[in-house]
Amino acid sequence: MYKVACIVFALFAVASAVPSAFDTEHVWKAGNLSYPFPGNAILGGFDPYGYNIYIGRVKYSNTILPARVVAETGVAYFNNQLTSSKATSYDLLVAGRNVNYLWVRSFDGLYERYAVSVGTSVYNERVFMCRAKTDGGLLIGSLFLSEKLCIIKHETLALRKFDKYEVLVGQPKNGTVF
Template structure:
């Protein structure tokens, strides 16, 4: 009986460790030009062209990566460790009643309590939201704790890696820290 229980637990652990799984801890709404833009979307910064950018996520291959959503164009810009791209179908992070979202200064892959993950990589590592000021904008990038860098690339601009950056953190409004 003991061996059977251990086997069941092991199988459950393997089944829950699915690469490229979406974050379900926060509220994400589907987005593209066909949907109305949510009025409770979270502002993440601004791009070099003067547009406000909102926090989003995109599935790219077997990875789920943070995205910079421009409401006016309906396009989400994103990058992985090597390249930048854009998508017209994405998810947008919206404000929940129970959380307050803030940007916290961080560095060197330090895990900040309450960091917002977009999902997991193809290596089953959580991918987090980060941002830094670069190339005339305040841009959102991807943070994988093992990389210890906030990686940002915007269209034709150079790939940038920051060891000091800001991380998006969700704090409970009631003040209770779990």
């Protein structure tokens, strides 16, 4: 019996430690140009070209990263600590009945209560949504608490790291607990 319990515990521990686990606290809908764009998608800012950008996430190289989704083009732009890329398949954050989404000022990797995590990195570290004003836009980036910076890279623009930024927070309505 002891061996069975140890094996079950070990399997649970391995399954829990798998990198690139998705966030399950919030409502995410699959998106690309073949799906209708949800009317309740959460707006995240605007890009240097004047397009509204919506909050998304993409799976990339054993990580799950925040993405800036442009509805008109169906493209999600995302970045890790070094480079930026784009994807045509992504998930969109949509408004839930029991959650108010808002941006809260933050700095230096401070964990904000109810911060929205998109998933985990290859090191099984939670990855959060952040944004900052840069290069003519209000752009979404990746916040790794261990790095204490909001990292933003958009297409041809230079990689930027901000120690002061905003974090997306999903506050529960009417005493809802998650």
